[in-house]
Amino acid sequence: MVTVSGGRPRPWLSTLDPELRQHIQNCPCPCDHMGYGNYLDYQIQQCPHEYPNRETSFNVPHYYNGVRDYYHPYDYQTSIDSCSCSSGSDASKATFRGPWCVCLVVCIVVATLTAGLGLPLALSPREPPRTSEERLVLVKKLLKETPLIDGHNDLPWNLRKFTHNRLFKLNMSAISEEEPWSTSKWSHTDIPRLRQGLLGAQFWSAYVPCKAQYLDAVQVTLEQIDVIKRLVDYNAEHFSLVRTTEEIKTVHKAGKIASLIGVEGGHALGNSLAVLRTFYNLGARYLTITHSCDTPWATGTNTKTQEGLSDFGRSVIKEMNRLGMIVDLSHTSINTAKAALNVSRAPVIFSHSSAFSLCNSSRNVPDDVLKLVAHNGGVIMVNFYTHHVTCNDTATIQDVINHINHIRTVAGIEHVGIGAGYDGINMTPSGLEDVSKYPYLLAELLADPSWTEKDVLSLAGLNLLRVFEQVEEVRDKWKRADVLPLEDAVPPMHNPCSSLYS
Template structure:
């Protein structure tokens, strides 16, 4: 019943009794009297499926011992094998390594008369499962021996819901109007980043940012950032060491040794400085380790990649002072969201490495928020990194972006400048979410996909 359970758990439905509910289709006998090692039916396999790539045949002799069957296929799955009467005999996930078959391959996996089993298609299904387990095991070892950091998440955006915290969350009802989405009904939402999900995904650290919308009144930007950052700090201090704030590499190392997920602090949108350079010192002492110079729309620092009016023709004079001050105190300059002229002004001015905390490659997806190849090379020359964003509109011009799309962008950066200059800035809880990696506990799926591409 494994396939039926998979389909039901993910929201599909079943025929409770084939002979009753499928009677008008004149069903075959799906409860054979023969031994389970005897094949009594044939399944037709869809040729562009994962199952076909495993068994390497489009018709497969099977046994049949069931009176229920999959009816409506769960979202995110597809039917990939059928009996002669149309009953679904196999389903697979579109985005995860999940495969369910209705027959019992464990009884059809014996070696042939010569003692060989390499060409037994049923045995190959178990071989695929073992290979997937080996890849997952390898991914876990990589995460254990490395420092795995997600450089951008927007979880504090949800702090106006009092139950939201950085340790562990239940699903909650949210009003899209709270985030500027009008005429949308409330939705049941699951916070994508917290300590529990970080442990599940074997992620050592995340940069949680205080995001300040460009529409925030100028006299409220500093206070809003301060409140959000202090909420993160207060929650971490009250977590009983279930999560910890860090301000340095040494503190990250110590947290990892002790099995404690780490939060670094950031600010998204330099308007949080409220035009005062001294606020850089304050935020640095508070623990902030990068500021994204702007968001969507020009601010006092620079022109944006989105909704720009070319207010400053790049960095403003105040923006130049900000970059130099950030260099002086040891705070990273983040150029995600900045316009191209602002970008090149920053590159020319900064004496320290610059980062793009959550951006993608314009060569693969022509979006104004994405970076050109020359920009990527410039970041690498500075000693900085390009952190690939898991926002579907930056990754692909399709309705659904997947882990494969994220891997394409990662590989593009690697091919341009090398593996040392690329990472992941998920943008979880700020719009980031792709099929196959929808939250922090699934970030390891990107590692698995990279292993399959030859990274090790």
């Protein structure tokens, strides 16, 4: 009986080529030898003394299939000679003679040809879905990987109007069948339609009307933040309040809708940086600098002056950067937007605005500002209100796509998002009637060969996630630098509704 190193019987060795038989019999490597004991069936040599220690090699970058990685066994292939399977004889050292070496060469050639033929197939683009049904299936798959994030929804204000913020008996899964929700042109949101719309994250607006300025704006804002948090708590099966980008991702993976708070209108601050900090501590993650009205420190879209930000207004932007609060420029005047872009050290957003070149509403963003936002790294989140899409009472899903494409052309795909404004608008485009329709918008974009799956994901949520992450990075950097809270104040105002101690 013929045996190999280690004493295991191999009766078929006597039938092999003498040189190959001698190699197998004397090879110290514990290899299977392709059924004979040859290491060729592994494509890499498996001599234990040649493997690197994974612990000591983990931090060394490597590339596998074009992707940067920190460990893969193919990174550690060794040469044939590095694991010497010699018997001490000249015959066994002749590593490039004999049928086993021919087999090695054949395997290498076959592997190379296979890789060469397979690479073009791997790099060739996948055939796009042809029908709307196929595109919707693809959208559903994509939105399981990346959250669809809407920048603005005014449901909290409708809760105040319709229920006076009383939520205990409110069934958010059935309000579309109840008065006044079922007949109101301002109502587009409930849990079933949110689920149909595949929404991954929503900025809920803590809106305060301009008429509350100098009166009870701070109180009303606090009440709106409170109703948002209670709405989330009462519907915890579907919603989860989040404050960070990581929490958005975690909640999305858990199958819930990540809920964020945005304060709409700088008059909600009552001219106080302390109130701004309080809102942030309560969970607010963006502030819309103005609404339709001016504040003592910033001008809104309806202003007739050429002013932008005052010194205190610039302090508001800096304090938001320090806190990690996103600067929202929807509703601001052009001069306020430009001033804020000049001051902010973090990316900004327009949470619900469209392109001025296609509809010259004062709420929309001119091309020169679109370019400034791109330079800043920010995002313009396209609004669905027909008066901001076509400047009249009617619009279509294609009209919204035109705005998205225009912003993409001027600013770049990295700087466009979605901020529909549902429940704060009373006229919506056909095809985008409520929160269930987001997938149809993305499916229509995929029908355009110029839109890739990556582009759609950037629009849907990746761009906003990037902005939020960079806002957090600025916050963390300033924290490490021990940047202290600002203590600036607006010059004293003679307001009959203010105390003498303001």
